[in-house]
Each structure stands twice: as structure tokens, then as C-alpha cells.
Amino acid sequence: MADLRDEPLVLGIETSCDETGVGIVRGTTLLADAVASSVDEHARFGGVVPEVASRAHLEAMVPTIRRALKEAGVSAKDLDGVAVTAGPGLAGALLVGVSAAKAYAYALGKPLYGVNHLASHICVDQLEHGPLPEPTMALLVSGGHSSLLLSTDITSDVRPMGATIDDAAGEAFDKIARVLNLGFPGGPVIDRYAKEGDPGAISFPRGLTGPRDPAYDFSFSGLKTAVARWIEAKRAAGEEVPVRDVAASFQEAVVDVLTRKAVRACKDEGVDHLMIGGGVAANSRLRALAQERCEAAGIRLRVPRPKLCTDNGAMVAALGAEMVARGRSASAWDLSADSSLPVTEPHVPAPEDAAAHGHAHSHDHVHETSKENLYS
Amino acid sequence: MLLLALDTATPAVTVALHDGTDVVASSSQVDARRHGELLLPAVDRVLGAAGTGLDAVTGIVVGTGPGPYTGLRVGLMTADTFGAALGVPVHGVCTLDGLAFAADIDGPFVVATDARRKEVYWARYADSRTRLTGPAVDRPADIAEQVAGVPAVGAGALLYPDAFPDVHGPEHVSAAALASLAAERLARGEELEAPRPLYLRRPDAQVPKNYKVVTPR
């Protein structure tokens, strides 16, 4: 058996949204997962306020790095690399993490790995269930993303099968929670109410499930409007809104479509297992229905524990460690925070290396000052 | 003593190394959109030019702004992390103080930098080493009376000649000036400021109004 000490020791930094995450892994073993969240500061705004998140990242970063090192019981000198989310995410928030990671790696004389947030969400499962099967089918669902991805090698090949054409699944949860006056974030509270409701009480629409619709894309905007209308009609009629039944029926519509399309993608591509990640993967009904449908289809389901599904530094460290293990090129010191880093780029190697490996960057857009983000 | 100074609070990305007596090496680039990309390579260049490494540095000096937040945080986050990784102190210096020091004016004057949104970050000085008021953020027209009759320094002054008719000295802050000022203060045994951002404005955050009705009326 290989000596664990031979596996790469990597620290990962994540600041793409409102969590300041610092994780440390050795190979596929989780050593530390320190997270400082600014979620409470956003609650009264009903969504993540980018400037509030960025300010919080700056304050929390060094204490969170210290906490992670202490938790892991390792010395920074012994690290084999520093990984950081280079994108996609909120531009200003990403930039804080990228700045910290560069400074940390440079000061310690360690290589820097700018990695993709979405690929990290997939790779984190290695910390829970061991090395990823190849290929891997992944369903990523959160407040920022809803994607079906197929990866044959998480360090070099991630293919988009489908994605939401409007709202992310987590956004729909937030919006319905707001309509029901349940607060922010909406995911956990809807899940809680739904447990006491009837998922079949109200028949809400399943977006993009017609025979001519794209097989793997998602749409939650129509569902969101339908649910809001239904609630408004009740209120207008002076009737009480059955919050539990609405929550359960809405949640059922979301997870029905997500799991149906994910299982279909596995079958179509001949992949015999499915990984689910992102904050919405913490949803109990999504887990249960995915389990049921995967079992029926002979597919093995892999879902990390909820704390590894939400944004964290361990997932970035996990992908960084895989980059080191597979000898991928490090990033350059002028690495950009790229709010719209394509999912097809699992990491951002130094330019000369990119040319040597034949996958030079061709996407062209303004980096840090981009107004575009996945969360607005 | 070997101080590494950096400032990203204005369009200038500026880095300098100071040995307690003199500036040993420095780099300044003006590019308001690429602070994140330019800073680390500049640090590497400056250390290389001085023939030394980051581990020889005994303290970090960082411009605390005020300045547009996204750029400002690049320098502060970098300084803070360097300090943590190296186990050396991180000192903050108000960016406007660096400009005032470089201006080398012996009487009263003001410093103004561009705060965007038709405003300036500004402060009033008795001389190059003594800040009297500020920093604050205001519309030039609103402070024209207060700054009348004294020279003005900085890119913010150049932008608004009606409020600042008499412009002197450097347009942009330099880390070399920041480092020299910090070295002088440290030599006098003064305590420097904490490396905390001078945002001067609350974050832009709109509280969503009561949720929008989607049913057509």
C-alpha cells in the first residue's frame, strides 16, 4: 500500500460567493475544512450582495487559513501546492481569494493552481468516496449553477451535457421562500416545510420535459412563476396558503426534473454511476429521489455529505491535489480571477504550458471588472 | 530593516523595497483594470532587481486607500497574506499620505484622488507629513470652498480643475514614497496604522422591495 505521506499535501482557497473556505487535503484524504460564511449579512437583502461578500472575504481570509492549518495539524512549509478557485463566480469575491492564494504560494515558494469551481464541486467527492470513477457523470445544483457534466479526467476533460437556461435551482428555492415569507437562504427552510407537506398536492409544471425539449437542459423560471401565481391566487381569494404543501409540491417539481434528466444522461452515455454536488445536493428529497431512481436504473449514486456539497476550500484542495498528482502545470503569477471561466477548463495553467498542451485560451472578455456573474 | 511596500488603491499598481535608508528597487504601472494580474509579478520583479527574496523582508507596508474597493483589496489581501506566511508585521499607510509625502510641499495643501461617481477621495495637509482632516469622499463642487486657495495634489485634482485650479506634484501614488514615509515613522518609533481598508462608503446593497407580484392585474 502506498505511503500516505507520498500523496500531495495541498491547501485550497474558495471565495467565489459568500463562503470564505480554506481546506487542506493529502491526496484524497480530508485534513481540514475551515469555512467562514457571510450568509447572515446577506439575509436581509434576500440574496448575496457582492460587495458585502468581498469585504467579508478580506477580513476572514488569514484567520481561516490559520484555522485550517491548525485543524489539519500540518505546517505550511510542508505543502506541495496552493490551489484557488479562479472562476466562475462573483468577480470581486474571486479576486480576494486569488490575491491571497498567490501571495501565500509565492511567500512559501510553492506552486499555484488556479482551478475551476465546478470541477472542484465534482472532485470533492474523492474525499468522501475515494477516487472518482472515470468517466463520471455529475449533477451540480446550487444557488449559482445547475449543470449536468461528464468528465473522463477531472483535471483535463469536463464536458457540459446540459445546464439551466434561466434560473439556477437554488435561486428558485430562494425566490419561492421569499414569496412564502420564509427568509433567505430558501433551500433548507423549504426542505423543512416540505417534509410535512404533500408533494402531490399541487401539480406544478416540469420545465423542458417535452419530447422536443433539449434532453439535459433545465429551466426553473416558468416553475417559479407558476408557484408565485398559485400563491397569489390563494391570497387574492382570501384563502390561507398551505405553505407545507406548496413547499413540498414545488420541491418535488424541481427534484423530479433534476433526477429524471441526470439518470437519463447516465443511461444515454452508458455511465453506471452519478455524483451530485452543490448546495442543493443537501436537499433531503433530492437525495432520496435520486437514490430511488438510480437504484431502479442500476446506477450507483455518490453524494458527498452536505458540508462538502456547499462551497468550501476542501473541494478546491481536492482538485489541486489531483492536479499535482497528475503532473498538471501550475498557474502563472499573473493568474486572473475569471468570473466566467468556462466549465471546460478545469484549471488555468501558465500560458506557455497551455500552448504546449494545445489548449490555449480562446475566450475573450474583461476579467475582474466584468459585471457579469452567475448569482445576480 | 527591509520593507516591502505596495499600493493598489488607485489606478497605479506600485511596489517598492526599502532598506531603512533608501529605496532599493521599485515598480509602478498604471492600469485601473488589472491590479490582480499585475501585482504579484511586480513584487517578483522588484525583489529580483534588488537581488533578494521575500524571506529577507522584515515588514510589509500597504496603502489602505481610500480607493475603489476591488483594486484596493488586492493590495491589502496580498500584504495581509504575506505577513501571515512570513510572520512579519503588516503596516498600513493611508494612500493619500503617500501622495502628500511625495509632493514635498512645505505649506498647507490638499490631496485628491478619483473616487469615481463624480466624487474625489481627499484630505487636507499642513505639510507633507501632517494630515489635518480626512480622508473623506465628496463631490468636488461641494468642497470647492474648503479647498480654495491652496495647492492640490493627485489625479483627482487634475480631473476637476474648477474645484482644484492649482495642481502640483505627482499624479499617482508610489510605493517608494509610501515605504519612505513608513520607514521614517518607524525610525521615530511611531506606531503605524492597522492594515485595514478605508472604504469610506457603505457597500452598494439594495434591499429588495416586498416581492414583486407576477400575476397581471
Ligand SMILES: [Zn+2]
Ligand atoms: Zn458552488
